[in-house]
Amino acid sequence: MKRINQYKKMFNVEKDINLKELKKSYRNLVKEWHPDKFQDGDPKKEEAEVMSRQIIDGYHFLVSIAPETKEAQLDEYTETITNTGFQDFDHKGRVLEVTFTDGKTYEYFGVDVKIFKKLINADNRYRFAKRNIFTSYLYRKSKKDLQEA
Incomplete structure (x- = not known):
């Protein structure tokens, strides 16, 4: 932020x-x-x-x-968060970077440590993120993904 x-x-x-x-x-x-x-x-x-x-x-x-x-990118984003799973994720400061199995990477801003710990400890991390992170935080398509395309 x-x-x-x-x-x-x-x-x-x-x-x-x-x-x-x-x-x-x-x-x-x-x-x-x-x-x-x-x-x-x-x-x-x-x-x-x-x-x-x-x-x-x-x-x-x-x-x-x-x-x-x-x-403009909403359809692509919706497709990614509904039809693919996590490949990897990283949390630095208040930014959560999520790489999906389709190769796209998104950054979510304002994700504090408390929410990140809940994500780590969730039984189903993807379901937790879908309910609590993907639609609740400001996001952007990461430069990593843009450079690969």
């Missing part, structure tokens, strides 16, 4: 992500922080390189969790 809030703040996004406004904000930030805008030897050039990478990462991240993107 911290990462989401950080990126929303960077792009001046209040609540819901509007892709058209996000793109406009992204373009303005890229123009402002593009490394080629600064001369060699300028200390701001290194800062601009770091900022431009953060801007690009933040843009792709926010696009992946935008309601329009999730709506």
Whole structure:
């Protein structure tokens, strides 16, 4: 959640992500922080390189969790969570990364340790996740899966 809030703040996004406004904000930030805008030897050039990478990462991240993107991928997501099982899962911080048997990977944000422990101790982990995680938490298709495709 911290990462989401950080990126929303960077792009001046209040609540819901509007892709058209996000793109406009992204373009303005890229123009402002593009490394080629600064001369060699300028200390701001290194800062601009770091900022431009953060801007690009933040843009792709926010696009992946935008309601329009999730709506466009809803059929694929529903197919995955209803017809495939777990292959692997990993929990870091408050992010649960689930890899399904069809090869798709999704990240679920805000999953605390208490819920993760319940998942680990559940008699049927897949059923627990289907009832308590898949539809309850903000998710996005992971970059790992996108790179493999």
